[in-house]
Amino acid sequence: MLSHPIICLLLVLFCIITLYIKILKHNDSTKKPNKPSLPPGPKPWPIVGNLPEMLANKPTFRWIQNIMNDLNTEIACIRLGNIHVVLVTSPSIAREILMKQNAIFASRPSNWSSEHVSLGYLSAALTPFEGQWKKMRRLITNELVSPVRLQWLHDKRAEEADNLVRYVYNQCKNGSALVDIRLAGKHYAGNLIRRLIFNKRYFGNGREDGGPGAEELEHVEALLILLKYLFAFSVSDYVPLLREFDLDGHKKAMKEATNTIRKYHDPIIEERIHQWKNGTRTHQEDLLDVLISLKDATNNPLLTLEEIKSQIMEIMIATIDNPYNNIEWVLSEILNQPKLLQKATEELDNVVGKERIVQESDIPKLNYVKACIKEGFRLHPIDDFNVPHVAMEDTIVFNYFIPKGTHVHIRRQGIGQNPRIWKEPLKFNPEKHLKNDDRPSLTLVDSNLETFIFGTGKRGCPGVTLGSTITIMLFARLVHGFTWITPSNEKIIDLSECVGDTSKAKPLVALGKPRLAGEVYHKMNQMKNIK
Numbered sequence: 126m127l128s129h130p131i132i133c134l135l136l137v138l139f140c141i142i143t144l145y146i147k148i149l150k151h152n153d154s155t156k157k158p159n160k161p162s163l164p165p166g167p168k169p170w171p172i173v174g175n176l177p178e179m180l181a182n183k184p185t186f187r188w189i190q191n192i193m194n195d196l197n198t199e200i201a202c203i204r205l206g207n208i209h210v211v212l213v214t215s216p217s218i219a220r221e222i223l224m225k226q227n228a229i230f231a232s233r234p235s236n237w238s239s240e241h242v243s244l245g246y247l248s249a250a251l252t253p254f255e256g257q258w259k260k261m262r263r264l265i266t267n268e269l270v271s272p273v274r275l276q277w278l279h280d281k282r283a284e285e286a287d288n289l290v291r292y293v294y295n296q297c298k299n300g301s302a303l304v305d306i307r308l309a310g311k312h313y314a315g316n317l318i319r320r321l322i323f324n325k326r327y328f329g330n331g332r333e334d335g336g337p338g339a340e341e342l343e344h345v346e347a348l349l350i351l352l353k354y355l356f357a358f359s360v361s362d363y364v365p366l367l368r369e370f371d372l373d374g375h376k377k378a379m380k381e382a383t384n385t386i387r388k389y390h391d392p393i394i395e396e397r398i399h400q401w402k403n404g405t406r407t408h409q410e411d412l413l414d415v416l417i418s419l420k421d422a423t424n425n426p427l428l429t430l431e432e433i434k435s436q437i438m439e440i441m442i443a444t445i446d447n448p449y450n451n452i453e454w455v456l457s458e459i460l461n462q463p464k465l466l467q468k469a470t471e472e473l474d475n476v477v478g479k480e481r482i483v484q485e486s487d488i489p490k491l492n493y494v495k496a497c498i499k500e501g502f503r504l505h506p507i508d509d510f511n512v513p514h515v516a517m518e519d520t521i522v523f524n525y526f527i528p529k530g531t532h533v534h535i536r537r538q539g540i541g542q543n544p545r546i547w548k549e550p551l552k553f554n555p556e557k558h559l560k561n562d563d564r565p566s567l568t569l570v571d572s573n574l575e576t577f578i579f580g581t582g583k584r585g586c587p588g589v590t591l592g593s594t595i596t597i598m599l600f601a602r603l604v605h606g607f608t609w610i611t612p613s614n615e616k617i618i619d620l621s622e623c624v625g626d627t628s629k630a631k632p633l634v635a636l637g638k639p640r641l642a643g644e645v646y647h648k649m650n651q652m653k654n655i656k
């Protein structure tokens with residue numbers, strides 16, 4: 126006979142084992158066969174996640190490209206500190222995130238760089254999803270880039286397009302000359318946005334040939350530095366305790382750049398507000414006047430001084446990089462395939478002729494020109510990563526679990542070069558955008574996100590019309606106004622990318638020669654130097 130305590134012990138053991146089996150069974154039954162997991166990715170370390178690999182594999186975007194190629198996936202997840210970062214190269218997943226689940230993914234990350242540039246989240250593009258974003262987004266859409274406003278600003282844009290031709294013409298008017306296309310593109314876009322906002326091309330005395338002065342060179346470079354370091358996978362964005370140490374130097378570079386920009390912007394903005402207050406200015410001439418004159422429901426100024434400064438800095442940043450980078454790549458690609466350059470030139474000659482220069486009103490008829498530009502955006506976006514979005518709640522995307530707080534980076538180049546979507550993805554061929562498009566006038570809008578240009582949804586670009594116009598006019602004026610050939614010491618244009626980003630490693634310098642009737646240029650050369 127077993128003694129009483131042993132029976133008790135056996136009974137307890139039996140209960141424990143039964144309970145354990147029950148728990149196991151329960152877990153098994155609750156484990157649905159397809160319980161969503163995170164998207165695939167490298168196994169994260171405890172606490173730091175994949176930060177060690179990120180730091181050991183610079184530049185980060187190439188490390189991420191390699192991870193996704195190795196895993197053969199169009200969606201991946203890495204963990205940086207305690208933040209999940211999801212990467213996407215599939216148009217259908219991008220549509221799910223930016224269209225179907227748009228409301229969930231409408232926020233932006235909070236980090237030092239975006240807070241710094243937006244002067245504490247006062248502007249639209251960088252501000253997480255909340256009231257301030259709504260206020261500034263509405264204002265941009267309704268007051269700064271509405272069709273009526275863009276019409277009002279037409280003549281300023283036309284003068285800057287004329288100044289572009291004047292600047293290039295002054296370099297090659299005695300025959301032909303080498304022209305730095307990157308420089309010309311940067312400064313056309315910089316002049317144009319300064320003109321729309323401040324009614325100024327030059328902060329200083331400018332240059333007689335229409336080119337940039339030292340101040341404009343400094344201004345545009347500072348804006349591009351901010352872009353370079355915004356959302357640039359700085360380690361302190363994921364481990365805020367490290368912010369003070371500025372381990373990668375991003376903070377120092379960004380502070381210097383904002384100081385430079387504010388050195389030019391702030392006195393103009395402050396003086397202008399003063400003029401409106403003391404009644405010496407009563408007539409709106411540019412977007413700064415518009416911003417100052419906006420009123421709230423109680424007829425008080427809608428915007429504070431800091432809101433105006435922040436929104437102006439953001440629009441300056443948003444306008445310059447895409448157009449010049451696109452045109453530099455497109456011209457490089459078609460210099461290497463002269464038949465394409467010839468086709469674009471023929472279209473311009475057919476639509477415009479050679480007695481006048483191309484104008485914005487010609488744009489609807491320039492489908493081949495626009496197809497070239499779209500193809501440039503597909504192959505060579507300025508940055509692989511779109512501005513990041515943040516999931517505001519837990520969700521499921523294509524059967525993957527995406528936790529609240531995840532940063533989503535849609536990879537523009539990954540989408541544009543996705544071999545499942547595009548035949549011969551690495552070949553520059555504008556016909557790709559003409560084949561399936563029977564609309565009478567092609568646009569640069571990327572509605573199915575197979576070429577990721579402006580994005581879509583709540584955080585999609587509000588500057589589509591202005592951005593398209595600037596880019597198309599830059600390309601059309603250069604190709605219509607001048608003959609371009611590869612410099613004699615280069616067989617073909619070197620199409621290598623920078624190691625650290627997607628820009629062209631070497632600036633494009635091409636041999637340009639005027640190709641229109643002489644009076645066309647002379648008229649522009651007589652333009653006053655607008656300061």
Ligand code: HEM
Binds near residue numbers: 223250270513577580
């Ligand atoms: C060719 C030129 C341009 C391109 C390719 C472009 C592209 C983009 C892209 C891809 C986004 C992010 C979309 C997303 O988050 O999913 C964006 C956002 C934005 N863009 Fe543009 N853009 C251009 C020109 C402009 C211009 C001229 C303006 C001036 C008003 C502008 C203002 C903005 C703003 C304010 C946002 C942020 C929207 C938000 O977060 O609510 N962009 N742009």
